[in-house]
Amino acid sequence: MSAAGVTEAPAVAITDAAGAETVTYREALRLAMRQEMERDERVFVMGEEVGLFDGSYKVTAGLMDEFGPDRVRDTPISEEGFLGAGVGAAMLGERPIVEVMTLNFLLVAMDQVVNHAAKIGAMFGGEVRCPMVIRTPNGAGNQLTAQHSQSFDGWFAGTPGLKVVAPATPADAKGLLKAAIRDDDPVLVIENLPIYKEKGVVPLNPELITPIGLAAVAREGSDLTIVSHSFATVRSLKVAEKMQAEHCVSVEVVDLRSLRPLDVETVAASVAKTNRALCVEEGWPSYGVSAELAARIQHACFDDLDAPVERVGMAEVPLPYAKELELAAMPTEDRIERAALRTLDLAP
Amino acid sequence: MSAAGVTEAPAVAITDAAGAETVTYREALRLAMRQEMERDERVFVMGEEVGLFDGSYKVTAGLMDEFGPDRVRDTPISEEGFLGAGVGAAMLGERPIVEVMTLNFLLVAMDQVVNHAAKIGAMFGGEVRCPMVIRTPNGAGNQLTAQHSQSFDGWFAGTPGLKVVAPATPADAKGLLKAAIRDDDPVLVIENLPIYKEKGVVPLNPELITPIGLAAVAREGSDLTIVSHSFATVRSLKVAEKMQAEHCVSVEVVDLRSLRPLDVETVAASVAKTNRALCVEEGWPSYGVSAELAARIQHACFDDLDAPVERVGMAEVPLPYAKELELAAMPTEDRIERAALRTLDLAP
Amino acid sequence: MATIDITSAPVDPDVADLYEHYRTMFLIRRFEEAAERQYKAARIGGYCHLSSGQEATTVGAVAAMEEKDLLVTGYRSHGFALARGVPPESVMAELFGRTHGCAHGRGGSMHLLDVSRGYYGGWGIVGGQLPIATGMALSLVRRGAKQAVVCELGDGAVNMGAFHESLNLAAVWDLPVVFLVINNLYGMGTAVDRASAEPDLFKRAAAYRMEGERVDGDDLEAVEAVTGRLLERAREERRPAVLEAVTYRFRGHSVADAGLAYRTRDEVDEHRHHDPLAHTREMLEARGVPSEGLDALEHEVEDQVERSVAFAEADAPPPVDRLAAGMYTQGSDEQFERMRPGAPFGEAELVFAGGLGE
Amino acid sequence: MATIDITSAPVDPDVADLYEHYRTMFLIRRFEEAAERQYKAARIGGYCHLSSGQEATTVGAVAAMEEKDLLVTGYRSHGFALARGVPPESVMAELFGRTHGCAHGRGGSMHLLDVSRGYYGGWGIVGGQLPIATGMALSLVRRGAKQAVVCELGDGAVNMGAFHESLNLAAVWDLPVVFLVINNLYGMGTAVDRASAEPDLFKRAAAYRMEGERVDGDDLEAVEAVTGRLLERAREERRPAVLEAVTYRFRGHSVADAGLAYRTRDEVDEHRHHDPLAHTREMLEARGVPSEGLDALEHEVEDQVERSVAFAEADAPPPVDRLAAGMYTQGSDEQFERMRPGAPFGEAELVFAGGLGE
């Protein structure tokens, strides 16, 4: 597991006999599923359009041909029903991977996730478990509008009994999805719409996983720590490069990778070094992931901080359709940069 | 509205020609509904067991007799359906008050709250509105166990398009519910199971409301600010008295009353004075309400803080049944006191 | 329907009606073709769901509605908006995300509406519009109004829990709502019988002691007649109903889907041979409307569509400093005033300046 | 059923079966009466839902199950646990919140289970157990196992979206599950016909082309027979079904409800006159079982219930330093290790010390 360890940028080539390949995030997820389905008969995929249609976002493309309609099962539009069916199957020891088309649609299945899957281990005194994976993309962009552009990541991360991961790179997409499938507890794997097409080097070794609960220092730096996950990490890395080039500011980017468990240690170690922190997320920051981060950082690094922890995310509106409004609302690189400069007292 | 103003303890008698009465929180809510139903034909109540059964927690007791089964409407067990029906009725200008038996059951209706009610104003360009109220109690206690003991307050408070209030006293229960009914936007009124039976002085004047978006300083103090809402405020006030008596520590308690809008100003003003803050909530603190509070306080009061903002809430487990375990998990007065002493550097 | 010129219409009232319905069907077809071109030219974004092939159902059902009736639909709704008389300019401007769009550029293709015409959206969550339509019907009953609601949904939506809860409520409370199930044989790539254990969708009504009927959705007059009958009963007797209209979606699920991974080219061609547009035009000709008259109508409509594109192009996008407009009603700014300190959005002004209300 | 002494049982196999079923019914009745007393003495907390009056349904349905079949229920489930053979000590200890309770004191009355007996809970959200039971049936099919699932629910649960989605999935995928709808005429205070537009609940099965049957839930042998037939078909032919058992709940919704605000005393008395316990005892006597034998059986059961209370009282509560036990599997402690800094629970140790896993 050291290959996917803490201080390594996620996209570097990994030296391993099995080799590595440059693939998209989408392909990396598919590779993870294929490898795990080959390894373990109990693993199966279920969701709307995962089979014949090759997946709404083509993540499962080809898998039905390869594994048949029993192991890649198309479902009716009934998120509560089939997600709950995943819970039941998992309780009997299967390893279901339930795909929910986007995170927005988890709202109709919320009860099965939060009040059923998450409760099983504790509520039944450890007598039965729920080793299931829920895969779903968050994120906005492409003018999908208010009902289809949301990131409720923190709601699930705030639910004891669940584990939540949110890979930002193809390597971690593969590594974390595999870890989730092998995990004996319910794990929500939050993917991301804009990242699906991003490429990166992915190790092929079927035994390599990215451990759950371990953040990555995606970029080292000394003046400011940006803490982020999912697509916000992609954005933040670009901002970091730009700030180096244009402002001679050295930005460290901590990619959380897991939201529950949350690796506060890695975050705090970084902030102890840089003394300044900016938390970036794709979702609404008020009561969001960045709130928890700011709360933890101010606590763990009280004496280290030279400035208040700043946050930036989606403007707090139901995302409007018009391109101009959407852009104005999103946590764009520009807005992240401005917030970073503010955190550094270099801007008002 | 000054009667329910910022610096006033919520339970004091209010001088008003209409007088005041000592009633329970439950009765105060009923009074608010009765007054508003008398005032406005468009107001009606709907939910499971609100009529014939007199309300699962007896909040609506007697209202069906008084207003008839059309205005106090019993529903099937179909939270998604009847909550959504409330949305539709509100869009045509009604003023539905939808009672959901407990906050836990909102999980099955989440989509109608978050992806429908909350979206209407913005998504339709202001062409149509959704002036509805959702009433539901949060909270744990009485060994109701994992599926029935939750407080998802922050999830709703983090949803742009919603307003969220959570009264801690009978006076605010009446005042905020009335404000919510009169408000032209969807408002979630979070009540609380243990407070239902608590008594307090409530002004009878039908025109008095508690403004949405305004916190109350429930108790003045100088050494530490406790920020809380709902039942956590009741607990915190007791802790404050005890700390005064036993440790000669002067604790100020800020009762948020509204979670969205959040009155950061009042919180920050208090912390600027006391230099120390403890956030208390009934729910799980990680990614919870106290996370947002800590994030705001560290930002707004960076130079004022003598110690990190502390938090205390429900232990992060699905609440177990056994009395001993439940008690160990809850944010009891003991645990709040210990956290307060820690915030004051008076305990490890 | 102010934008439609009817001077060249036939005089026989039945034929004149059909003629106008044909105009609307043709408008929908051409409008959506234009929308697709604009989508491919990146002037329209988001999801764009076309209804080509389904026009007879759309126009027939809306034609049966009285002016005071209310309409609620899913996201495949350009046709419904146009049929209900929303000006094409207003719909196209919405697709372009412009100020004079029917939702002022904030909703886009999936969230059209026009309250002045009783059209309450345009919703994007499968099944989510059903409880809302049910609540509207409840409100009509509370007022004692003799009005009814038409609630459109797809064959895929019948398997959502919201369908069940809504139909049960509508039936147990005797609400005036007609659930119009557009069975276009597929929900995305899933054929009806792979999704629904009872593929005769209208039969599900019986589970609520509700009337259920099926109609050939490509037969405009049949759709209009049966919808009219069910609406009448809903208005007069407060009896809800399910109407299943069987039709076909010529195009993919959305513009991004070629629509051939889950059905054969032959199947699509076969259905295209029964294009309800061609069929309606033939009916008109058979009833004596001259071909030239129909050609002229078609040209008029094509011009109208072009004008709508030009209008949308020229229209201004919503001002960025009004990002939060509409989210809350006026008066809310004051409530939110005290939320500013430590506001985390990056730039608090973006949200608060310009106000929250309209 | 190790704790049940059958030496005094009749020899005719049919009568012997009935005799044992009567024992179980009587056990449930007395057990729940004891639970109520303990609840009122504040030794049991939470919600406590009694099933007095429904014993014939409970025992008949469980009797029809094979050992390998699986059981999933709602929250009114003391009877199901006992009928399935969970020792009364283990159930009573759970109600007391003690270590040797079947969920180790973590679930209480609503969340009983016993995996070794194929009983997968004990769920508290109305309708929430249905998708789960459906998924279990799916898993059985994936393994090619000839087993079936019995999923209990109430008449109130048939109006939840989860009911619809689950039944559709079970039918479209041909899953071996029997949905046992216990129609006790009320969901809390709401009579069936005020909640369900189709009050003949078994008819709802038709909406999924599923077999639906109704049985007199107070007729133990009828319940056993029809459940057996439906389970057999589920196992052998993968055909799901709905079985509606009509019975009556003598007591309030929970111990806290007197049960008279929404029904008359007369109605309750009327049903009490048809107590399935008395009826079964009469049947046994009619089939030649001596009254003294039955008295003896009753005394045995009463002793057994008393022993269960004594056991529960003597049992230790779960250790507070194992608050988080069971929440995650072993190995998770390491994953959570790095979450400690700034942990906000008040005392992080409470959650982390003692470990997360079993």
Ligand SMILES: Cc1ncc(C[n+]2csc(CCOP(=O)(O)OP(=O)(O)O)c2C)c(N)n1
């Ligand atoms: C709850 C939910 N799940 C999934 C989706 C994604 N989705 C959008 S349209 C669609 C298919 C709907 O099919 P149908 O109801 O037949 O309508 P049609 O597209 O054929 O008009 C799906 C799965 C959604 N919008 N909402």
Ligand SMILES: Cc1ncc(C[n+]2csc(CCOP(=O)(O)OP(=O)(O)O)c2C)c(N)n1
């Ligand atoms: C989703 C949800 N809504 C409401 C409740 C509260 N509740 C618990 S039991 C119950 C009545 C259920 O009635 P029925 O299904 O007939 O079962 P019975 O109690 O008669 O056994 C209600 C409303 C709940 N637990 N879950």
Ligand SMILES: [Mg+2]
């Ligand atoms: Mg369809």
Ligand SMILES: [Mg+2]
């Ligand atoms: Mg019942």
